[in-house]
Amino acid sequence: xxxxxxxYREIILDHYRSPRNRGExxxxxxxxxxxxxxxxxxxxxxxxxxxxxxxxxxxxxxxxGCSISQSSASMMSAAVKGKTIDEARALTSTFKSMMSIxxxxxxxxxxxxxxxxxxxxAEMKLGDLEALRGVVKFPVRIKCATLSWNTLTQALDExxxxxx
Amino acid sequence: xxxPATPTPESPPASEPSTADxxxxxxxxxxxxxxxxxxxRQDGHRLxxxxxxxxxxxxxxxxxxxxxxxxxxYANVHxxxxxxxxxxxAAYEGARGKVARFIGAPSANEVVFTKNATEAINLVAGSWxxxxxxxxxxxxxxxxxxxxxxxxxxxxxxxIGFEIRWVPLTDEGHxxxxxxxxxxxxxxxxxxxxxxxxLGTLNPVxxxxxxxxxxxxxxxxxxxxxxxxxxTDVVAMGADFVAFSAHxxxxxxxxxxxxxxxxxLEAMPPFLGGGGMILNVTTEGFTPDVPPARFEAGxxxxxxxxxxxxAIDYLSGxxxxxxxxxxVELTGxxxxxxxxxxxxxxxxxxxxxxxxxxxxxxxxxxGVHAHDISQVLDTQAVCIRPxxxxxxxxxxxxxxxxxxxxxxxxxxxxxxxDALAAALVAARDFFKL
Numbered sequence: 001x002x003x004x005x006x007x008y009r010e011i012i013l014d015h016y017r018s019p020r021n022r023g024e025x026x027x028x029x030x031x032x033x034x035x036x037x038x039x040x041x042x043x044x045x046x047x048x049x050x051x052x053x054x055x056x057x058x059x060x061x062x063x064x065g066c067s068i069s070q071s072s073a074s075m076m077s078a079a080v081k082g083k084t085i086d087e088a089r090a091l092t093s094t095f096k097s098m099m100s101i102x103x104x105x106x107x108x109x110x111x112x113x114x115x116x117x118x119x120x121x122a123e124m125k126l127g128d129l130e131a132l133r134g135v136v137k138f139p140v141r142i143k144c145a146t147l148s149w150n151t152l153t154q155a156l157d158e159x160x161x162x163x164x
Numbered sequence: 165x166x167x168p169a170t171p172t173p174e175s176p177p178a179s180e181p182s183t184a185d186x187x188x189x190x191x192x193x194x195x196x197x198x199x200x201x202x203x204x205r206q207d208g209h210r211l212x213x214x215x216x217x218x219x220x221x222x223x224x225x226x227x228x229x230x231x232x233x234x235x236x237x238y239a240n241v242h243x244x245x246x247x248x249x250x251x252x253x254a255a256y257e258g259a260r261g262k263v264a265r266f267i268g269a270p271s272a273n274e275v276v277f278t279k280n281a282t283e284a285i286n287l288v289a290g291s292w293x294x295x296x297x298x299x300x301x302x303x304x305x306x307x308x309x310x311x312x313x314x315x316x317x318x319x320x321x322x323x324i325g326f327e328i329r330w331v332p333l334t335d336e337g338h339x340x341x342x343x344x345x346x347x348x349x350x351x352x353x354x355x356x357x358x359x360x361x362x363l364g365t366l367n368p369v370x371x372x373x374x375x376x377x378x379x380x381x382x383x384x385x386x387x388x389x390x391x392x393x394x395x396t397d398v399v400a401m402g403a404d405f406v407a408f409s410a411h412x413x414x415x416x417x418x419x420x421x422x423x424x425x426x427x428x429l430e431a432m433p434p435f436l437g438g439g440g441m442i443l444n445v446t447t448e449g450f451t452p453d454v455p456p457a458r459f460e461a462g463x464x465x466x467x468x469x470x471x472x473x474x475a476i477d478y479l480s481g482x483x484x485x486x487x488x489x490x491x492v493e494l495t496g497x498x499x500x501x502x503x504x505x506x507x508x509x510x511x512x513x514x515x516x517x518x519x520x521x522x523x524x525x526x527x528x529x530x531g532v533h534a535h536d537i538s539q540v541l542d543t544q545a546v547c548i549r550p551x552x553x554x555x556x557x558x559x560x561x562x563x564x565x566x567x568x569x570x571x572x573x574x575x576x577x578x579x580x581x582d583a584l585a586a587a588l589v590a591a592r593d594f595f596k597l
C-alpha cells in the first residue's frame with residue numbers, strides 16, 4: 001500500500017489513536033470556537049485559555065473528524081500550549097505555508113520548512129508537525145489538516161478582539 | 165455491443181444495449197464494454213466505480229449521440245427558420261417526449277427541462293411556493309432529505325414565515341409514519357425523497373402522496389435516486405411534482421427535469437425571466453409563455469437533452485425492471501459479503517432487507533473515519549464517497565459526522581463488491597487500533 005505511508009505516518013496515527021489535550025475548558029474564563037469543513041462535515045472545537053500576559057495557558061480540542069484533521073489538531077494543541085499568541089500565530093503561518101507547498105516542490109527531501117521569509121517570527125520549529133508534510137500530495141485532504149489551525153486563528157482573533 | 169452506434173437525433177442508437185442475462189442479472193460484461201471510462205487501470209488495479217449515486221458514467225451510445233448532434237444538427241432551438249435549427253428543435257423536443265414516455269407523464273408539455281434536480285425543486289419553491297405559501301402555513305419534509313429538498317424550503321420559509329415539519333425515521337432507516345396524519349394537518353406541501361441517497365431506503369411513494377392529498381396538501385417527489393433505478397410512473401406515484409437529474413441515469417450533467425401536473429404548471433408564475441419564456445415584451449411589462457417554455461428562460465441545455473434521450477434509450481433497452489432486479493440482487497450480495505468479509509467492525513446503515521432499498525450502501529468502519537476509508541480504497545482503485553452526502557440532518561440522526569458510501573448501477577457486478585470488501589479489510593487492518 002505504497003503512498004499511504006506517506007500520508008499516514010506513524011506519528012499521525014499515534015496522535016489519532018491517542019489525541020493530546022482532548023476535552024473541554026470551562027467558558028468563561030476560556031474561549032470556545034467551532035470550525036467546520038463543509039465538504040465532509042468534520043467539526044473541530046477549540047478551547048483556549050489565554051492568560052494576562054497573552055500566553056496560551058491551556059488548550060483543549062473537541063469535535064470529530066478523520067485521522068488527518070484529528071491528528072493535526074492534537075499536534076497543534078501540543079505545539080501551541082504555553083506559547084504566546086504571537087508565537088502561535090507564527091507557528092500557524094509556518095504550518096500553513098507547508099500545506100500550501102506547490103506541486104512541483106513535492107518530492108523534495110523535505111528538510112526545510114516552507115516558512116514565509118518575510119515573517120521574522122516564522123522560524124518556528126514544526127517538530128512532529130513535519131509528519132503532516134505528506135498531506136500536500138493529497139490535495140483534497142489539505143483542508144482536513146488546516147481545519148484546526150484556521151479555527152485556532154479565529155479563536156485567537158476573537159480573544160484579541162474581546163480584549164481590545 | 166462492441167460496435168459503437170452512430171445515432172442521429174432523429175433516430176437514436178440503432179444498436180440495442182445488452183439485455184438481461186437470465187433472471188435477475190444484467191449481462192454486465194457486455195454493458196461494461198459500452199462504458200469507455202471503465203476501461204482503464206489505476207496503479208495496476210481495474211477501476212471499480214461505486215459512486216453512481218453521486219453521478220453515473222456514460223455509455224458510448226450517449227457520448228456518440230451528443231457528438232453526432234454537435235457534428236450534424238446543433239443550433240439554438242425554437243428560433244431559427246433554417247433546417248439546421250429545425251433539426252435541433254426537433255431533437256430537443258423529441259427528448260422531451262422521450263422523457264415523458266419514460267416516466268409515464270400524460271403529456272410532454274408537463275416536462276420542464278432544468279439545470280438539474282436541485283434547480284427543479286428551487287423552481288417549485290420559487291414559483292409555486294412563493295405564489296401559494298404564506299405565513300402560518302406548513303411544509304412537511306422528512307429527516308432523510310438531501311439538502312436540495314431542504315434548503316430551498318428554508319430559504320423561502322425565512323422570507324415568508326411558514327413552518328417546516330419533519331417526518332422522523334425508525335431505527336432501521338424507514339420513515340416513521342406513525343404520526344404522519346398529524347404532521348400533515350394543515351400542511352400545503354409534502355416534499356419527500358422517493359429513495360434516500362444515504363440509506364437507500366425506498367419510500368412508499370403512492371401511500372405518501374395519498375396521505376398528503378387526503379389532508380389537502382400537494383406532494384413533491386425528489387426522484388433523483390428513483391428514476392435511474394426503477395420503473396417510474398408519475399401518475400401511479402400520485403405525485404404533483406417530480407424532480408430528477410440526467411447525470412445520475414447515464415446522461416450528461418447540466419440537465420434535469422421537473423415534471424408537474426399541467427393544471428399546476430399552467431397556474432404557476434415564471435421562475436427565471438429571459439428569452440424563450442415570453443409571449444410578448446413591451447416597455448411596460450411582459451406576458452409569459454405557456455408551459456413548459458414559461459419555465460425555460462434562456463438557451464437550454466440542448467445537446468444535454470439529446471444525451472438524456474440516448475440515456476433513456478439505453479436504460480429502456482436494458483429494461484427498468486431488469487435494472488431494478490439486478491440492483492436488488494447485487495445489493496443483497498453486498499450486504500452479505502461485506503458483513504462476512506469485514507466483520508463486526510462494519511456497520512451498514514439502512515434497511516437490512518435488500519428489496520426495501522436501492523443500491524446505496526452507507527458504511528461505517530469502527531475506528532476509521534470515512535475519509536480515511538476512502539483514501540485507502542483509492543489506492544486499490546475503488547471509488548466511493550466519504551462525507552455527509554448533502555444530508556446533514558440525517559447524519560445527525562445517525563449520529564455519524566460522515567459515512568463512506570458505495571453505490572451500484574448497471575455496470576457493477578459481484579467482482580466490484582468483492583474488490584470493495586477486500587479494500588475495506590485493508591482499511592480496517594491499516595488503521596487497526
